[in-house]
Amino acid sequence: MRHSTDRILCTHAGRLSSSLREFETLDQEVWQGRKPEDDAYLAMKREAIAHVVDHQLEMGLDVISDGELGRRRDFPYYDKRMTGLELRDLKEGEVGATVFKSRERDAFPGYYGDVDSKRPAIARPKKIVCTGPLTSKSLDTLHDEIATFKAALAGKGEAEAFFPVIAPGWLDHFIFNEYYNSDEEFIEALSEVMRPEYEAVVDAGLIVQIDDPGLADSWPTLYPKPTIEEYRRYAKIRVDALNHALRNIPAERIRYHCCWGSWVGPHSEDLPLKHIVDLMLSLNIQAYSVEAGNVQHEHEWQVWEETKLPAGKILIPGVVSHKTEVVEHPELVAQRLIRYANAVGRENVQAGTDCGMGLGRVHYEIGWAKIASMVEGAKLASEKLW
Template sequence: MTILTTHVGSLPRPADLLDLINAHDRGEEVDTGELARVVERSVHDAVALQAEIGIDVPSDGEMSKIGYATYLRHRMSGFELGDAPRATPADLDAYPDYKERLHRSGATVTYQRPICRGPIAYTDTRPLETDLATLRAAVEATGGSRAFMNAPSPGIVALFQPNEYYGDEDAYLDAVAAALKTEYDAIVAAGFDLQIDAPDLGMGRHNKYKELTDEQFLARAEVLVEVLNHALRDVPRERARIHLCWGNYEGPHTYDIAVEKVAGVVLRAKPGTILCEAANPRHGHDWAGWAAEKIPDDTVFCPGVIDTTTNFVEHPGLVAERISRFTDIVGHDRVMAGTDCGFGTFAGWGGVVPELAVEKLRSLVEGAALASTNGR
């Protein structure tokens, strides 16, 4: 049984695209024709590179997006740039010397802060339509057929983009979910797999909800999944995948909620494929937590077998070993091989240099081939 390969979505953007996309996000005057041409070229190059490496289910690398959730302010009404307190991860608060080192090194993310100050609605579908058409053309140019496109969960939008308009968080989540349904449905209608990025179910615990107990957080997580499932009501389960993440940064991660506690909630989400961390030092053992769960017979696991926060290039043998942990749980026919997170979560920011991101993806493909051979 051949184990397919994919990744979480974002790839390093080329330098000329970074200049244009960051200037555009800052509201500076940009040649929009040139920006469109550079995005299109970057998507074609990214898809061609993935095909050359051997990635079976590629993406557009999120080339057109400034960040995996904050890009929505360019497509939805209700968001304004402004100042609002930002929650910092509890593990960084607990180790101030390390936190200060990260700030000094420039290893922390900076981005324009969208704040909800009006009614949310999906008002401009043109960027989405362009993204879909560009990815389709790029995939067809490589002779491929299958690909995926990312969209954020309602919960992660609410985490990054605070609410100053709706009466409470639940009303805000409902409005965001209703708007996101436009994007979810369009991605699937275009023939792509839909990936829901949902760090709110992992990272949210030690970020936005760090003052809660685990039990209180899990109650909120149930709400987040319910809202997501409602937005996905017209998306077939097998066409959707969900990415669970505890934060794509190198840090202690000593406050990450255990997978054993959140697995049951995640399994109640509608997407049929789960992309989960399984490579970094804090979550490399999570296979045991998943193994203890009752996994639905139609659930596919896509463990992250490549760490996206370190420039070590994993040996294919180690990649195959990590994959085998999950094939032992659900069988070879229900496992894909992926990455812990993206290589360019925010434009211009990532822990892995571009040339080594490529080498890591090559190792991913080689390791999946080994695991496929071992499973015969």
């Protein structure tokens, strides 16, 4: 991966909204089962990905994705990929994903009651259960996704391209274990079943991004509230398993995204970065994307004054946030980037977003406006740093 040798390079966290609005509408209908995933849908998805690739390049982004368009991480998506899964109706007191039962939700029951009533589709009315051995079933869908992205990239210049794939320590947020004897065995099985996906992305010539909110956002979902040391043991199981899954891939072909969950809410129970930063840095990867733009984490640039970024690594702080619809001013973006450049070295910083700017986070117009502000802020920072 490229370092910022003469200016601050710009990227983002992965998910984007398509400028082809017809696709977003059709994609929702397919996800909800009202329309089939037929040839017409696939053709529109290819067109939407081509649009989103072109839009990123027009905006001046240096490291781009396919926007994760058409990838719904739910039962049909994973049932195509692995054995051992069942989909069940929720029983009384159960949730479809671990984040729907948390100490943050306990602290703000009125807020979440109001919010959930307005977005019932998000609450996962069913749960995915692991009832048998997890094995890789097929990479056909992944290969199709990669081929579509590469076709959209063809002849488009020198931009680096990354492809996000989920981490084992996030999969267990919405795949519930009823087969393996221990947490360690379950996470090891998830990591091994995901390993071929990570390798397939890199074999196709792309950078693989490991999406892993689970390193941080599992903290408020555990009962009783763990001590920091107890949580670090829980997190280390997941870090070790991910390292094992990445064992065949050179570090310079891997970037990692850590956030505290994409939902909009108080995030008052977020675990401070300082408690897990060393675990994150122990991963055999080159680039680390972290939340840094929202008000729960903006101050954590100071962590990097105390924690040395290892030689050759890249830090991608989120300098615009999906947790507010206010578009950050380019001067603020520049200030944030300069802080990080002063802490870890200008050549080791890329401008990024807190999390994906796609559907369900901010309105697509606002998401793209934030990216435009990020690019402009990176130019302002570069003028001062070089």
